[in-house]
Amino acid sequence: MGNNDIYEKVKERLIRYAKIDTQSQPYSGHWPTTEKQKDLAIVLKKELIDIGVSNVYLDETNYVVYGRIPSNINDGNAKAVGFVAHMDTAPDASGTDVKPWVLENYDGKDIVLNEKEHIVMKAADYTNLENYIGQDLILTDGTTLLGGDDKASIAAIMTMAEYLCDNSDIRHGEIALAFTPDEEVGGLAKDLDLNRFGAKCAYTLDGDHLGWYENETFYASEAVFEFTGRSVHTGTAKDIMINAVDIAAEFIGMLPKKERPQNTDGREGFYHVISCNGDCEYSKVRLIIRDFDFDTFKKRESFLKECAEKIGSGYGHDRVKLTINHQYSNMKEILKDVPYMTAILKDAIKKAGVRPVCEPFRGGTDGAALSFRGLPCPNLSAGYENAHGRFEYVPIQSMVKNVEILLNIVNAYANLKYTN
């Protein structure tokens, strides 16, 4: 398989996967959150078997697909390495009836996605387009997302696996593969069975911009405030009524305005109110807290407790209920002990002729949760652009580069001996 073959393979794969609706759905009441994610899982299982991957397994309950490529190094001591990508697409835009198409040799101008409905991606609005002049883009018809997030990664991983199975002269240690559901709704790869997976270290593939990689995420928790009011007729409410909506508004007013997502970037953390609803009798405010620094993160949680205390002392403590749920932690805490993992990743990107860019990731990855479960997982970008929306696209050349980067990682691990 030469570069041309790799190009054709990743292109064909992403187009085929994109057409399968795998949208996940928050608060669906069951897990995995949608049954249709299994449609892609079944396709991937068959494909892994067809290309000669071993130990292929589809967990019928949790929709996780596994596979392994056994080591072909005779002394058998190379370190095993894994790759993980997610199958679901974001609930933010429709994933039904996706019609991917290819624009070859992009000329830098506006792109008509849908002539009939006059949907145009303007080069002036989406300035990332100028980075891909001369390349071939996989696009949508402007009515759905593409799902390159994260199917561009699945296409790259699958093509890397096929390349290794077809070229037994390439030395490699054991390779573990997994495709997981529900990343977009906070699944955190929780049903990935680490024993079945096999490798003790892995890379997640997700995120935009070719060549970007992450070894740091937020610390994250969700807080829910519940306020109980006292509803009476408004005509006779004086000194009796307690309006739970007013209390909610009062609480939201206590949050520092500068520390909202729209006012922060870089290493700054924030509070973000996700939802607020209720009536005079009862109201509920749901918010998330994010920070890179553990101490500051903990201070944010304490601040919310102080807010609850303050409101409680005004209205009565039984009228305020605060629940804080931890979501995930900054994976740097784990990855700092395995610095070679990030070094190999950076080197693999460079060797593919791509400029590596590492920035603290202002979000979470499944790898953050996996790292704390004992599977350290830096993240390599998938190479998609404008994810979660109708203007999403994937340059085919970015997927080709990612296959090369994956093969470089595999090569580095082939020469790495077990140290633990």
Ligand SMILES: [Zn+2]
């Ligand atoms: Zn993703």
